Amino acid sequence: MEPTAEHADAIVVGARCSGSATAIALARAGRRVIALDRAKFPSDTLSTHLLFAGGVSELRALGALDRVEETDAPRLPAALMAAKDMEVSAGYSRTSEGIDYGLSVRRPSLDAALVETAREAGVEVRERTKVTGLLRDGARVAGVRATGTDGVDRALWAPLVVGADGRRSTVANLLGVDEPYRTVQNRRACVFAYWKDPRAEWRSIAAQWREDDQLGTAFPCDGGLVLVLLMPPVEEGPAYRADLEGEYLRGVDKIPALRERLQGCTIDSKVRISTDHPAYFRRSSGPGWALPGDAGHFKDPVTAQGIRDALRYGRRLGEHAGPVLDDPAQLDRALRAWEREREEDCLEIYQWTNLLARAESLNPVEEELYREMSRSPGLARPMVDVFSRTRRPSDALPTTLAARMAIRAIRRPGPAARGGADRGA
Template identity: 50%
Template sequence: MPEAVPMLDSPVTSVEQADVVVVGARCAGSATAVTLARAGHRVVVLDAAPLPSDTLSTHLLWPAGLAELRRLGVLAEVEALDAPRLTRAYADGAGYGIESPFPAVDGIDYAMCVRRTGLDGVLARAAIEAGADVRPRCRVTSIVWAQNRCAGVRYTDRSGAVVEIRAALVVGADGRHSTVARSVGADQPFLTTPSGRDCYYAYWRDTTGNPRHTAAQWRHGADLGTAFPCDDGLVLSLVQPPAVPGRSGPGEAERRYTEAVDRIPALAARLRGCERVGRVRAATGIASYFRRSAGPGWALPGDAGHFKDPVTAQGIRDALHYGRLLAEAVTAVIDDPRALDRSLLEWERRRIVECRDIFHWTNRLARGEAMRPLEIALYRSAATDPELARITTGIFSRTRRPAELYTPSRAARLVVDAVRDQRANTRAVLLDLALEIRTGARNWFTDRTALRGNTPPLPPPTRVRRPTPTVPESRATRGR
């Protein structure tokens, strides 16, 4: 059940009217706001943080993510931030290196790694230029309900005043710890998979001569590490060692990051001569999930509704993509509650169905264990088979499906190769094959149950008496 909304200590100082309130001004929120504002709707965007500002993010943009920026009309401005174009993908596992170009998406055949302060600044400016009213340092405290419909929000502005905005649609683009999700009772996922990895990253001042056109990933033992050249002459290096529950405290992130880098010889060599810039950032206790993401008058794009472990770097693309699609789905029906709710449910189903494959693929890579025999056989084959390498890179770029790697003929060849390579330990290959069969069956069942796209309805919200506004409704957001 959604939480009861408590009485506010402070009276409401003003009531405003908008078509849409977007909570969160980063990737999903800005994509939604830009698209709706350009369509002529009155959009207010609220964000608790100052803008622009940094946020926890690995911020690699595959070609599909850059294509979304182009659709929003901001790719040129993002490129002006001077992050290098990454034209090659390199993955190394068990000593086998796979290199391939990126598949083109709408003519874009390169990736970029852009720090979030610059990227989010570009997106916020685009929302303002489109006509949205973007308000930083404004913290949403509760949802306004009307006859079991979400009808707006209340927030505290930077001066401490309590403001109410009534709107036909509230978009919760406020991340994994979403206030909107909690307020509508959707904060508990209907499907969740804990990650087997923790995540730590830091920036390094790159040295002359390092390959600044390559996005690289290494697997060594149970550890995973990356090096992504980014803007300002930096390289983002992320490590994902196996998760260690309950380990935190001063210096823990620094220690685990440094130890993981040292355990990955190729990553340590890539960073040799580079100077660390700033502190180590950490994300631990990670879980991938799907939350119920649409209901009467509300929707949850971005991480508020669906999150995948950062091991596949899908978050920004999906936030931009499904934020834009949400806006396109509702723009013609904002004033028709029944049609609006149908469109929201169709949008929610679409995201679930389209993200199932990459969700399972991400959870596979997030298991936090050493490479198994069949995975080693795949790397060994892809190192000499350009088509396999292209499929692998295409999965991350969302132009190919994981099933293309595991056709019956390819799967059989991988088993034969693994047995040939592991003659002294055939049992390990057979156990790995059994695990793959069980995992495939479990994913098939999940797709036809929890991820079939027909999510169960939420219970009606619990409502309590609310304080009466002390001032008449403002027209601040009527027209532009």
């Protein structure tokens, strides 16, 4: 045996949201867990970091919520959606964990809180450590090779290797499963910056506005800031890259209600942009390995589901695998069951997200939905609960109401209605 070889019950590659969640659940099952990450925490990463109530519930389930709330991120009990001068506001239905508010916490604070919660649970977190290869026992993955700050190449053996290392997963690449079996190319870019936010009357509201094919959001977060995210059509990406801050400010001006929201606010960070983030499912389990979080499944950021799913299905992976790590056959069955559970739970919201990510103006049925919600506030909460994942998209609207809205959209005069009917035919 190599002198630098070590043994654990599980090796988790990546210690951010999905990695910490998996490691916490495994440690709670009494397992020795080593989590490896290239970063030194606290550490930033590209993210729009909004959690609806369902995501906050996952923080509570992991035991991390108290730490996260030690930041000064305000609770967000209200969600606002607006389009074409129609404005809808609603709260959340209380989740099974008793949560009825959202949070938007910048990633240095959020990830550091998760890492500290993992350490408290007994996880050994090794920072500034790079995975360079996989170890195998026949067809099974049986560990990793990794190099830390001392430059020593170590063999870390374990019955389970978890690749929780994001969209460009090293583990997925080493396994040869980085090509997705289901994918959709994104149609919206993400361009965002933080603003100083003295608007106390807005500090409890997560807001989204649509104006023609433009989409803008404002999410109050820690540090007295508000995250202002624009999601223009991806074809506008080159113009943004040519003059990032100037085009960003012009993008804000394209959404008058967002511009009004930002009165008295000033930019407090550089502007960041991402234009290539296709949605996908990858094969996510096999003999001795699993891929939670963005390593295995990713949705367009337009519905802000990534962190919630990373936390939930990281935790569920640990709960599935923890009791059976000593039995390879049972472990493989547990990993397959976990992957099926995630796909069944995520497929409908994935498809719904892809519809919202098309970067088109409101179609006539969507316009009728906004009109109906503005007339009937009780309809808005089920739509907010879709984002919170306490309700499926297919359960948010009664079938009879959806049919009436479609009929009204077709009958409403004007070229928009006729164009929308043609597109839907």
